[in-house]
Amino acid sequence: MKRILVGIKRVVDANVRIRVKPDGSGIVTDGVKMAINPFDEIALEEALRIKERGAAEEIVVATVGPADCQQQLRTALAMGADRALHVQAEGVIEPLTVARALLKLIEREQPFLVILGKQAIDDDNGQTGQVLAALWNRPQATYASKLELSGEVARVTREVDAGLETIEVDLPAVITTDLRLNEPRYVKLPDIMKAKKKPLDTLTFAALAVEPRQQLKLVRFEPPPQRQKGVRVKDAAELVDALRKKGLL
Amino acid sequence: MSVKILIVAEHDGGKLNASTAKCVTCARSLAGAEITVAVLAAEVAPVAAQAAQLTGVNRVLTVENAANLHPLAAVLAPQVVALAGPFDLLLGPSTTFGKDLIARVAGLLDAPQVSDIMAIESATRFRRPVYAGNAILTVESSAAGKIVGTVRSASFEAAASGDASAPIETATVKVTLPTHTRFISVSAAKSDRPDLQTAARVVSGGRALGSADGFKILYSLAGRMGAAVGASRAAVDAGYAPNEMQVGQTGKIIAPELYVAVGISGAIQHLTGIKDARTIVAINKDAEAPIFEVADLGLVGDLFQIIPEIERLIG
Ligand SMILES: Cc1cc2nc3c(=O)[nH]c(=O)nc-3n(C[C@H](O)[C@H](O)[C@H](O)COP(=O)(O)OP(=O)(O)OC[C@H]3O[C@@H](n4cnc5c(N)ncnc54)[C@H](O)[C@@H]3O)c2cc1C
Ligand SMILES: Nc1ncnc2c1ncn2[C@@H]1O[C@H](COP(=O)(O)O)[C@@H](O)[C@H]1O
Numbered sequence: 001m002k003r004i005l006v007g008i009k010r011v012v013d014a015n016v017r018i019r020v021k022p023d024g025s026g027i028v029t030d031g032v033k034m035a036i037n038p039f040d041e042i043a044l045e046e047a048l049r050i051k052e053r054g055a056a057e058e059i060v061v062a063t064v065g066p067a068d069c070q071q072q073l074r075t076a077l078a079m080g081a082d083r084a085l086h087v088q089a090e091g092v093i094e095p096l097t098v099a100r101a102l103l104k105l106i107e108r109e110q111p112f113l114v115i116l117g118k119q120a121i122d123d124d125n126g127q128t129g130q131v132l133a134a135l136w137n138r139p140q141a142t143y144a145s146k147l148e149l150s151g152e153v154a155r156v157t158r159e160v161d162a163g164l165e166t167i168e169v170d171l172p173a174v175i176t177t178d179l180r181l182n183e184p185r186y187v188k189l190p191d192i193m194k195a196k197k198k199p200l201d202t203l204t205f206a207a208l209a210v211e212p213r214q215q216l217k218l219v220r221f222e223p224p225p226q227r228q229k230g231v232r233v234k235d236a237a238e239l240v241d242a243l244r245k246k247g248l249l
Numbered sequence: 250m251s252v253k254i255l256i257v258a259e260h261d262g263g264k265l266n267a268s269t270a271k272c273v274t275c276a277r278s279l280a281g282a283e284i285t286v287a288v289l290a291a292e293v294a295p296v297a298a299q300a301a302q303l304t305g306v307n308r309v310l311t312v313e314n315a316a317n318l319h320p321l322a323a324v325l326a327p328q329v330v331a332l333a334g335p336f337d338l339l340l341g342p343s344t345t346f347g348k349d350l351i352a353r354v355a356g357l358l359d360a361p362q363v364s365d366i367m368a369i370e371s372a373t374r375f376r377r378p379v380y381a382g383n384a385i386l387t388v389e390s391s392a393a394g395k396i397v398g399t400v401r402s403a404s405f406e407a408a409a410s411g412d413a414s415a416p417i418e419t420a421t422v423k424v425t426l427p428t429h430t431r432f433i434s435v436s437a438a439k440s441d442r443p444d445l446q447t448a449a450r451v452v453s454g455g456r457a458l459g460s461a462d463g464f465k466i467l468y469s470l471a472g473r474m475g476a477a478v479g480a481s482r483a484a485v486d487a488g489y490a491p492n493e494m495q496v497g498q499t500g501k502i503i504a505p506e507l508y509v510a511v512g513i514s515g516a517i518q519h520l521t522g523i524k525d526a527r528t529i530v531a532i533n534k535d536a537e538a539p540i541f542e543v544a545d546l547g548l549v550g551d552l553f554q555i556i557p558e559i560e561r562l563i564g
Contacts, residue, residue: 018383134356163437215361230545
């Protein structure tokens with residue numbers, strides 16, 4: 001079966017104002033809205049479009065995390081994924097551990113394409129896709145803004161600092177998404193009902209023979225230094241004057 | 250105690266990217282740092298010569314291979330791993346080049362990675378932004394082996410160039426390089442304007458510019474000021490500006506002397522990209538726009554009147 005595996009991470013919603021806990025042990029998450037990492041929504045949307053074009057038969061979504069993550073898997077199923085895999089894990093889960101678990105899922109599911117987000121908007125690590133591709137010994141095409149499949153290869157346009165780069169990779173491969181790859185669809189109410197009946201399997205690290213490892217201790221979270229609020233100028237002339245005085249023009 | 254650091258140079262085949270000199274400054278902030286810069290290229294000589302001149306660099310290691318003509322992470326990573334043996338810490342810039350490559354190296358080495366290093370406190374302790382810069386996290390590695398990291402360019406000045414001359418050594422790297430990843434093309438808009446990532450002055454436009462045509466008033470002003478031009482995500486998504494101009498959490502993180510935000514509301518993801526700017530100017534018709542919370546100088550009004558007027562006043 002032609003299958004695509006999509007990584008889904010549960011994160012604090014992009015619109016939430018982040019507050020650091022006073023004791024520095026983390027950020028405030030009580031009662032905070034959670035969502036699918038925006039880049040993973042884009043990854044899933046791309047997979048769904050590939051299936052709708054007839055170039056894939058099954059879309060499997062996977063997450064590594066605590067029980068709450070199943071909410072995001074259900075949302076992914078409502079968006080149109082066929083099956084979900086939940087690898088149970090508590091605490092800090094580093095990219096190397098996530099990648100190891102995803103590699104085990106790849107061995108089971110034999111996808112021809114794996115699509116992840118370019119970064120999770122909580123840890124902002126931006127590592128998992130590349131680490132997975134390295135462990136799997138397969139190509140990576142990161143920061144994708146366009147993806148074309150033909151036979152055994154994928155042609156990917158990447159958003160790089162210089163502009164747009166196009167590369168070709170043999171399949172199977174790992175793709176990571178950038179914001180302009182597509183615009184994810186909205187979930188419709190009837191689909192949420194249907195998603196409840198779709199399969200969601202729960203797995204453990206032990207069952208996958210993955211040894212979770214935390215090598216980076218999170219010592220302390222601090223709020224960033226605040227910028228001082230400045231002054232208002234009344235018109236362009238005053239602005240130009242002020243900039244000249246600072247030696248900026 | 251000495252800490253052996255390998256920095257993977259970013260370059261365009263002829264010129265060393267300024268982000269490499271920032272990695273050197275980051276590495277030098279660690280007492281006892283012994284700094285080697287690795288240059289992987291199709292033709293190493295010009296880039297190696299520039300790397301050797303950076304203050305603080307002890308040695309330059311070169312790997313010349315026709316396969317290194319274009320920077321493909323899958324091709325470069327095994328070569329970096331082949332060099333990695335003696336080093337404690339492997340660094341690359343937090344650019345699309347560095348982020349793509351360094352994480353693949355981390356995977357191959359089975360080493361933990363610290364992304365976007367903004368300060369090195371010890372050989373195992375680092376500070377980095379998380380949650381779009383809304384929190385600063387200190388991490389401490391307990392890894393027995395190497396640590397891999399990317400360096401947040403906006404947090405460091407470039408190391409000086411000119412008065413140093415580190416020895417340049419050729420490394421022999423015997424690894425089979427994959428052929429599963431092939432470069433096709435790159436479309437980089439040619440412009441005479443300064444580079445966004447290193448410019449001292451940046452003028453950025455948002456959704457309010459309304460069209461690619463609307464951006465012309467910014468190009469014109471920027472030309473007069475010797476500034477680079479940036480854009481918000483909304484402006485890039487709408488096709489008013491190309492993707493390489495995006496500033497923010499998922500675009501470029503910059504630290505110019507002067508940043509002028511024109512018709513940009515100041516969403517948190519945008520502010521992440523400009524927090525380290527020395528002076529921020531905001532021009533927005535909405536007096537309540539969040540951009541004014543971080544602006545040193547704010548001007549409320551219609552940008553289509555204000556921008557041409559500023560240009561006229563600068564003369
Ligand atoms: C995961 C994620 C990542 C993101 N990454 C980035 C990123 O890297 N960079 C980024 O910029 N955004 C990013 N965003 C998007 C961000 O949240 C905002 O949507 C975006 O920055 C808004 O762009 P804007 O300020 O141009 O548009 P708007 O928010 O629409 O603001 C337009 C502003 O123009 C003003 N205006 C209108 N007309 C005039 C006029 N004639 N004269 C003067 N002022 C006028 C308005 O008052 C308004 O404040 C990201 C979002 C997500 C979810
Ligand atoms: N715990 C996780 N479960 C599933 N996918 C993940 C997880 N963590 C990261 N990913 C995937 O890897 C991408 C990059 O994450 P990161 O390397 O943490 O920035 C995310 O966008 C996801 O697609």
